[in-house]
Amino acid sequence: MLNKADNELLTRVGPGTPMGAMLREYWVPACRSAKLEADGAPERVRLFGENFVAFRATDGRVGFMQEACPHRCASLALARNEDNGLRCIFHGWKFSVEGKCVDAPTEPRQQRERFAESVPVLAHPVHEAGGLVWVYMGEKATPPRFPDYEFTALPDTHVQPYRGIIRTNWLQGLEALLDSAHVTFLHSANLNSSTGRNYFKDESDFMLADGAPVFEFDEQPYGFREGAIREEPGNRRYARVREVSLPFFSFIPSAPKGPRIVCCSIPIDDVTTAQWYIAYDTEAPMTRSLMGAFGTWSENPDHFNADMGDASNLWLQDRQAMKDGHWSGILDRGNAYEDFAVQESMGPIVDRTQEYLGTCDRVIYRARQQLLGAVKRFRDTGELSFTGDEIDFSSIRAVSFAYPRDADWREWDYWAEAAE
Ligand code: FES
Ligand SMILES: [Fe+2]
Numbered sequence: 249m250l251n252k253a254d255n256e257l258l259t260r261v262g263p264g265t266p267m268g269a270m271l272r273e274y275w276v277p278a279c280r281s282a283k284l285e286a287d288g289a290p291e292r293v294r295l296f297g298e299n300f301v302a303f304r305a306t307d308g309r310v311g312f313m314q315e316a317c318p319h320r321c322a323s324l325a326l327a328r329n330e331d332n333g334l335r336c337i338f339h340g341w342k343f344s345v346e347g348k349c350v351d352a353p354t355e356p357r358q359q360r361e362r363f364a365e366s367v368p369v370l371a372h373p374v375h376e377a378g379g380l381v382w383v384y385m386g387e388k389a390t391p392p393r394f395p396d397y398e399f400t401a402l403p404d405t406h407v408q409p410y411r412g413i414i415r416t417n418w419l420q421g422l423e424a425l426l427d428s429a430h431v432t433f434l435h436s437a438n439l440n441s442s443t444g445r446n447y448f449k450d451e452s453d454f455m456l457a458d459g460a461p462v463f464e465f466d467e468q469p470y471g472f473r474e475g476a477i478r479e480e481p482g483n484r485r486y487a488r489v490r491e492v493s494l495p496f497f498s499f500i501p502s503a504p505k506g507p508r509i510v511c512c513s514i515p516i517d518d519v520t521t522a523q524w525y526i527a528y529d530t531e532a533p534m535t536r537s538l539m540g541a542f543g544t545w546s547e548n549p550d551h552f553n554a555d556m557g558d559a560s561n562l563w564l565q566d567r568q569a570m571k572d573g574h575w576s577g578i579l580d581r582g583n584a585y586e587d588f589a590v591q592e593s594m595g596p597i598v599d600r601t602q603e604y605l606g607t608c609d610r611v612i613y614r615a616r617q618q619l620l621g622a623v624k625r626f627r628d629t630g631e632l633s634f635t636g637d638e639i640d641f642s643s644i645r646a647v648s649f650a651y652p653r654d655a656d657w658r659e660w661d662y663w664a665e666a667a668e
Contacts, residue, residue, distance in 0.1 A: 249600055249601055249602070249603040249604070249605060250600040250601065250603075250616065251601060252601055254600075254616075254620055255597075255599070255600045255601065257620065257623055257624075258419050258616065258619055258620060258623065259417045259418075259419050259518065259597050260518055261296050261297065261418060261515040261517070261518060262296065262297035262517065262518060263296070263297065263298065266623050266624075266626065266627040267623050268296050268297070268515075269387075269626070269627075270495075270622065270623050270626040270627070270632070271296065271495060271496075271515065272296060272385040272386045272387070273386035273387070273388070273392060273626070273632050274384075274386075274392070274395075274495065274496065274632075274634075274635070275375065275382045275383070275384050275391070275392070275394050275395060276295065276382060276383060276385070276496065276514050277380040277381070277382055277409070277512065277514060277522070277524055278293045278295060278300075278302055278312065278374070278380070278381045278382065278383040279291050279293055279302055279380070279381050279411075279550070280379060280380060280381070280409055280411070280549060280550060281310075281376050281379050281380055281381050281404070282379065282404070283550060284302060284303060284304035284310060284381065285304060286304045286305065286306055286307070286308055287304075287305070287306050287329050287330055288303075288304060288329060289325075289329070290302065290303040290324060290325050290327055290329060290334060291303070291325075292315060292325045293312070293383075294516045294517065294520075295383070295385065295514070295515065295516060296385065296515055296516075296517070297515075297516075297517040297518065298314075298385075299314070299315040299316065300312055300313060300314060300315055300372075300383075301313060301314075301315050301323075301324045301325050301327070301334070302374070302381055302383075303327075303329050303334055303345075304329075305329070305332045305333065305344075305345045306330070306331060306332045307332055309332075309345045310345065310374045310376060310381055311333075311334070311343070311344065311345030311346070311347065311371065311374070312347075312371060312372050312373075312374045312381070312383050313334075313343060313347050313369055313370060313371040313372075314369070314370040314371070317336040317338065317341065318341070318343075318349065318367050318368060318369050318370075319336065319338070319339060319341050319352075319367075320338065320339075322336055322337070322338040324336060324343070332344065332345070333345070333350055333351075335351075339352075339353070339354045340353045340354065341353070341354070341364075341367070343369060343371075346371070347369045347370070347371020347372075348364075348365075348369060349364045349365070349367035349369055350364060351364055352364045352367065372384055372385050373391050375394055377394070377396075377400035377401070378397070378399045378400040378401075378402060378407050378409070378526065378528070379404050379407040379408070379409045379526075380409055380524075380526075382394070392632065392635060393635060393636075393637065395493065395497075395635070395641045396641050396642050397493070397497070397510065397641050397642065397644060398528075398530055398642050398643075398644070398645065399510060399526060399528040399530075401642065402528055402529075402530065405533040405534070406528055406529050406530065406532070406533055406534060407526065407527070407528045407534070408526070408527045408528070408534050408537070408549075409524060409525075409526045409549070410524070410525045410526075410527075410549045410552045411522050411523070411524050411525075411549065411550050411551060411552065412522070412523040412524075412525065412551070412552055412553045412584055412588060413516070413520065413521070413522055413523070413551050413553065413554075414520070414521050414523055414553075414588050414591055414592060415519060415520055415558070415592050415596060416519065416520075416521060416591045416592055416594065416595075416596055416597070416598075417515075417518060417519060417521065417596060417597040417598070418513045418514065418515035418521045419513075419619075420521070420591045420594060420597075420598055421513030421521040421523045421591060422495075422496070422498070422513040422615065423612050423615065424587050424590070424591050425498040425511045425512075425513060425523075426474075426490075426492060426498055426611050426612060426615055427608075427609075427611065427612060428461070428463070428474070428476050428488075428490070428608075428611060429608035429609070430590075431583075433575065434575070434576055434583075434586050434587070434590065435575075435576075435583045435586055436575045437574045437575050437576065438582055438583055438586075461476040461477055461478045461488070462476075462477045463475065463476055463477075463610060463611065464477065464657075465610070465611070465614060466658070467618075468491075469634070469636060469638065469639050470493045470494065470634050470635070470639050470641065470644065471491075471492040471493050471494035471615075471618065471634055472492050472494075472614060472615075472618065473489060473490070473491055473492070474489070474490040474492065474611055475487050475488070475489050475490075475657050475658070476488040476489075476490070476501075477657065480650055483652065483653045484650050484651065484652055484653055485650070485651060485652075485653050485657070486648065486649070486650050486651075487648065487649060487650075487651060487657035487660075488501040488646075488648040489501055489646055489647050489648065489657065490646050491644045491645065491646045492615065493634070493641070493644055494615070494618060494619065494622070494633070494634045495619060495622070495634060496512040496513060496514060497510055497511070497512045498510070498511050498512070499644060499645065499646035500646055501646040501647055501648040502646070502647070502648060503647070503648060503649070504647050504649060504662050504663055505531065506529065506531075507527055507528065507529045507534060508527070508528060508529070508530075508645070508646070509525060509526065509527050509528075510526050510528070510646075511523065511524060511525050511526070512524050512526075518596075518597065519596035519597060523584075523588070525552075525584065552584070553584060553585060553588055556585050556588055556589065557589075558592070559592060559593065562589075563578060563585070563588075563589035563592070563593075564578070564579075565577040565578055565589070566578075566579050576589075618633075621633070622634065647662055649662035649665065650665075
C-alpha cells in the first residue's frame, strides 16, 4: 500500500506536477508513423493532459505542436496541410514543422513577416523510429538521449505497434504490465495452447505448469531485471527474464529467437493511458498480425480495444462462459482485454491506501519505490534517473530459456542452445 501523498505524487501527470515534469523529460511514443501521410490529415494527440497535433509535411518531416491555433485557438486538427506547413482554416495562419509561424495573411503586408515571427507557438521535437513518432516534451533546450531499444533500429516490416486506450491512470497500466503473478489466473483461458491462437505457445505451457515461480531481481541503471524461475522436470529450471526500462517500458520474455513484445504505458492524462503493444522480430519481417495472434482485437491499430465495453456492462463479461469453464468470462479477446477490464475496474486512479499487498506483489512494490525515488530526486535536484550515456538500451532483451538446475540463470548462455 501507499500513503495518500505518495499515491498522488506517482499518479498526477498534468502540467505543474512533479511526476508530470519528470515524465516529460523522456522521449515517449506519440502515434504510429504510418498514421501520418505527407500533406495528409493532422493527427490529434493528447499527452500528459495537453492537446497536440502531429502532421507530416510535404517533404516527409513530422511536426508536433499545440492543437489550439496560437491565434484564436481553432483546432489545427482541421488545418490544411500543404506546402510544408499547417495552415489554420480560420484565418489562414501557417505553421512549419519547426513550430514557427511562417505566414499571417490577415496582417498588413508590410509587417506580416515580423508579426509572424513574433507569434508564440508551443511545439516539441520529434524522432521517428520503430514505426512510431516519438516526442520530447521536456524543458531542456537539447533533448536527452533517445532510448535506442533494439526495435527502434528495425525496418517498418519488422515492427507492429498497436495502441490500446484505457480509462485509468498510467501507473495502473504499468503495474499490470509488471505483474507476473496474475498470468496463471486472469489469462488462464488464453494460455491453453491448444487453441492455436497463441503466438508464444511454448511459453504458455510452462506458465500453466507452475503457477508459483520464484522471483529474483537485479537493479539496473535503466530500472530492473526480474527473473521468474520455474521448476522443470529433468533437473532443469525455466527462467523468464523480464526487463523493465523505467518509467514506461516492460519487455515481455519470449524465446531467444522469433517475435517478441515490448509494452509501455504512456499517460494521455491523469485518468487515460495509451498502452502500446509493440511486436517485433529482429531477424525477419512480422508475417502474422499480433492482433490475430492474440484473439479478435478490433482492426484499428490506433485503438485496438475500442469494442471492449466498459464498467456499465462489466466489459461484456459472459457468465455462462464462466460456468462452462472460461476463467474470466472475457471471451476471445486475448490477454489485453482481460488486463484492461481489471485495470479499469479498479477505478480511474486506484486508491492505494486501501490495498493489502502479498509476496506476489514484490515487483509492484519495487517499481513504486524506484519511481518514488526517481520523482523525488528529480523534484529536489533536477537529476533524471533511468537514463544516461552508459546505458546500452539496444541490448535490453527479455528472454525465456531452460537451463541446468545447478547453473545461474544470470550466467547461462541461452544463445548456445537456441542456435542448435
Ligand atoms: S484561429 Fe487560427 S488563424 Fe485564426
Ligand atoms: Fe496480463
